[in-house]
Amino acid sequence: MSQNYSEVLLSNINPEKPLPADLFVKVDGKFIKFREKGDPLTTERFDQFISKGVKNLYIASSLIMSFLEWVNESKEKEIEELIQMAGEENRGFFAQEGEVRASVYETFLEQELTNEVVENLQTSVKGFVSNISKNPITAKAIAALADKNSTIADHSISVANLAVYLALVCGHGHQFVLENIYMGSIFHDYGKAKIQAKDLISTDGRLYSQAIQDHPEKSAKMIQKTEGMPPQVINIVLQHHEQFNGHGYPAGLAGEDVYELAQIVSIANVFDNTLKENAKQPVAERVKRAIKVIEYDKGKNWNPKFFPRVTDALRKIEETIIERENQRL
Incomplete structure (x- = not known):
């Protein structure tokens, strides 16, 4: 049979x-x-x-x-676990974040970006960011999500959540600005996500090095093909590896020539990458290390005007995690 x-x-x-x-x-x-x-x-x-x-x-x-x-039980269990860590007041945030996460996954799993796929994602992000504008993301919520960065799509969402959190503490509260930051974060590594596995086998290889160097421009070109993508989002994607000291890529921009919103996304990107690179360490240690990396590169990678607001906000995440772990003892 x-x-x-x-x-x-x-x-x-x-x-x-x-x-x-x-x-x-x-x-x-x-x-x-x-x-x-x-x-x-x-x-x-x-x-x-x-x-x-x-x-x-x-x-x-x-x-x-x-x-x-x-599937349904797993999603419900995941939300309950997040609420246990961050409190009942964040239930709505986690529920809607889960919906955005599903939309991002659907977008990344398409062979090619289409206007319809991008429009659906933009609608999802718009509703999510609208709620964030009224009820800003808390350090507790970000701390609870610190471990949810396993796939490249998860990483993009983690960067988006953190970038909006940091943008708010830096004074960017306008709905349109936050939407652009979120969308730019989601697509910042889209070109890397579509690199064929054969080019990523050896991190020491020429193909790997070239693919990584090219991914900001590749990502920007991919999303430019769709209708209705704001130029601010494209600039974030294109410039998220530019550095304040001019040593970044692809254009080697420096100082105020680097788009401010791209700098915020860059900080969130480095922070989340540091968490992932040290995945075997306790989460509090990883966050502490990530903050040190950010502090060390202020004025080099990033405009010093963001500090100490950014590091103060990141330390609130660290304090939340330490408090949570102490309660378990």
Whole structure:
């Protein structure tokens, strides 16, 4: 008796969680087992699917209802865990952030950006940012999300959340500005997300080095092809690796020539990358290290006018995490 299979959205699968069923890929019309029940998909494989624009995987049709229940239960459990860390007052924020996260995943998993996909994402971000304008992101909320940066899409969302948090403390409260920061953060590594896995095998290789050097321009060109993308978003994407001292790339801009909003996204990007690079350390240690990196490079990578407001805001995140960990003892 032949087995029937049903599509499941890749965006519904947490890559680090044990799977509730065997997972299959479809190759030349044939279904091939890809992961066993109980195994994780893995972040590395998820990012490879993003680079190829793979949106769906497959499970046995007889298990589709239990799979969907698992998806819903996992999302509910995740929100409850975040609320335990950050408090009931952040429930609405986490629920809406989860909706934006799903929209970002859907965007990254498309083979190509389309006007419709970008418009859907912009609508989701607009509603989210509107609520943030009325109820600013708290240090507790950012602290609770500190570990949610496994895939390249997760990293983009983490950078977006943190960049808006920092923008608010730097005096940028206008809805349109915050939307641009959020969208720019989401797309800042989009070109990198679409780099083929073969070019990323060796971090010492020429192809890898060139791909990394080119990704701001590649990302900007990709999003420029869609209608309605504000030039501010494109500038953020293009300049997020420029440095205040002129030693950044791709254009080597310096001082006030570097777009201010790109500088804020750059700080958030370095902070989140530092957390990810030190993933084996306790989260409080990682945050402490990330703050030191930011402090060390003020006036070099970033305009000194952002300080000490930025570091004060980051220390509130650190204090929240330390307080949370002390309560567990």
